[in-house]
Amino acid sequence: MKRFKYYVLISIAMVMGACSDWLYLEPENGITVDEFWQSEQDVHAGVMGCYASLLGGSDHPFAEAVFNWGELRADMVAPFRSIDGGYFQINQSEITPDNQYVRWNGAYFTINLCNTVLEKAPPVLDIDGAFTNEELQRYRGEVLTLRALMYFYLVRVFNEVPLILEATTSDARVERHSKASREEIYTQIKKDLLEAEPLIPKDHGSVDENKGRLTWYTLKTIQADVHLWEDDFGLAIEACDAVINSGQFSLVRGDEYWFTELFVEGNSPEAIFELQFSQEKLNPYYDWFSSNQGARYRANVETIEYLFPFNIMALPEDADIRSDGASYRSTDSYSLWKYLGADRFTAKPSNEATSNWIVYRYADVLLMKAEALANTEGGGADAQILINQVRERANAPDDTEVEATDQYSLTTYIVDERAREFAFEGKRWFDLLRNARRDNYRRQDLITDMVLRTTPPQKVESALSKYQDPRFHYFPIHSDEIEASFPLLEQNSFYVTEE
């Protein structure tokens, strides 16, 4: 009898242990992975999550990084009222691995969401009968392109980064990664774009969605940009032509509505891809760029005077429409007006900081093609035509017009024209670097001029000597990353203190 009791006890214990559902308690809020990924709607919400992650939800989200990476090193902005230690360092060319602006968290946050969709969406086909393979492939095209865009930013900023193509869904998948080479990353970017090309939609059904989501035209624009960085000028021209000849885009007319249509309202006929801010998610730029207390940046007057030379003889209506009252506003302490103004004269209130971030627009495609032509034998004249197209729209005065035909002078012209056209749109540093490094750093002078315009005088000498080393053209990896991936992740050797 006694022995029997023991058997009962032991078997109870075993039954309880064997039954895995017995202590299964789902969280009260949120949905678990097993409940999600059940239908086409879930896949749609997951893909929208990829886009929404660009705006926030991580340390240094893409929407912030895209400005910081594109402008802080360059000469378009200058420090303003609020002390911003990270920018202060960068502005003095004293970039350390603990600078907050070298965090790549936002880009990888989005990459992981893309990877998650790529892994979790295909099995939904078996669960939701209404979800077709065609729909799935459209989503895959979008997400692959978005991932490629993220890596394209990373490779230009850090040169070498870990290449992660698998979703981190569980702690068993957390791994330390070493860096992939620049070639490997570009190969992956081009491969993803090639795979996405036949899948990604050309039309999402509405104007806002065509501008706020990636389309076939965005893909082509990214391809053009990638080829330009790789000095594949023929391919870059081909990709630009695909956008230009599609007839889907045009320059916004340079009239009195130009500013409002392009920058305030957004999603204009010129827009190719814009990050969609709204009343629910205001953009961070307004607070950074205004002339209020707490503002971080304003226009660098020295660069402004170089790009838009003051002409005492000129009438106001002869001015470049992109100058005072558009890109910046001199009477408002040179604030970065593009993101502040309701029109050329009045500022928006801060609770209407809904200006989109323009990642690509049609003028960019035109000038990318001009740059590719300028670097192609006999393309100079055609390049001129494209530059003039952008300049005419902007009512650019003769003061800034250059008769350029050779590659060298065209490069200078295009870099300057891009600075006028895309002032504070996160392009400047990339433009300088891309053109400077071509032909074995033939145009190092572009970077030298940049340093002279932006660096505090006492730091110019050390900054110039640092910029002589191409490794300094890329950011260090944040020290938290080096530590979390120790010893596999190697710091950019420029930033390693020699023992």
Next chain:
Amino acid sequence: MDKYILSGSLRYEGNSKFDASNRFGLFKGLSGAWRVSGENFLEFADWLNDMRLRFSYGENGNKPRKEGMFFNNYATFGWNYLGYNAVYPTNMQLENLKWESYTSYNYGISFDAFDSRLLIEADYYQNRTEDMFGYDVNIPSSTGISEINIMNIGVMDNVGWDFSIRTLPIKKADYSMTFDFNIAKNYNILREVADGYPLERNLTLGNGQYKNIIQIDNPIGSFYGYRYNGVYTEEEQLLARDVNGNIIADPNGDPVTMVYDFDNVRYPFQLGDAMYEDVNNDGNISAQDIVYLGDANPDFTGGFGSLMKYKNFSFNYFFYFRYGNDIINMTRMQGEKMHNFDNQLASTLKRWRNPGDETDIPRAMLGSGYNWLGSDRFVEDGSFLRLKYITLTYNVPKSFSQRMGISSMRLSTTMNNLLTYTNYTGQDPEINIKSNDGTIYTVGYDNSSTPVARQFTLNLSVTF
């Protein structure tokens, strides 16, 4: 009475806070005692009430603080995109998360003599925490997630002893007095860390940072940073010197001046700047000048107190102390850094301003400079002695209270945390020695969390 006592236990526990594969834990326990005083050979010692040797072994398991942490949860962003719901995974599945298990060996002796007027207990323990929990552990953010909510980060031992004595030296009909004393010493030793858990942090030492180094088979809680030697007040001090104290000259024969040259930053020190010790005498304050600065672990902790009674009055007090630990006074660092627009401590009024000023507070430098690198300037001795409580009680005589229909009545007043003796300049030396951010690096940092309150209590208790 029993001479040999032995008991054991076996516990099998399941908890819904773990994923299926690690949900259950088996925990064993065994304890025994030998009542030496029960043996025949100690029969002659009739003053001895009880003496025993004790042994115990126990296993235990800790679970995560929150329910449902192991799930791969999804939630919507706080904003829509193009008017659509946007969903993302808020955390990853934690399939590897295991019970934090705790094993303890305890060896002790208890001694009770002279009608319990002398009680002594001494214990030696060896505790091991396996699969120790670390909360919010940094992981490579290239995974898309920058920290893991909770993971098992390693193995930690706690070895130590404690000793307590309780005495009743005076015991008379009208008055009595007790005196108690205890003292303990603990060593924590890190034995293992999880794969990928970094042993060093803050490799680059910026303003406000101490280098975090943890070493296997060593205690956690050591501080590393620069040695602070005051402020550069003389031009002479700005010259770099070699080991023999001779001024270092550059190839042109000009003297080399002190710089902070690290991570592609080259900052020449100037008058009024913080002066750090150039340990390797190369004229450059850099990572090679980082030294050991102190230890967050106390040498001893303990307390003592007494209860005195005289007729209906009783009076008791208790002191306790922590001795030999260091604290990083982060609050003072933040209050003296003079680096941004934050409010600062009054001590900054005597900062360096003009050549000729003699002070140990560097000059104010808005947004620049290296005046608040992690250094021993902010490392302080955290030893203290505190009067934990003092109580005076009066028991109203029954003859009086019963006339009012009350069976007993007591009046007492207690003061808690009345006095503290310490050299520490922060607001409270009794900081939680454990880490404040869930990692094992930052133990002993004082960020001025709410200090213990000083309390005054008046208490009347009446029983009908």
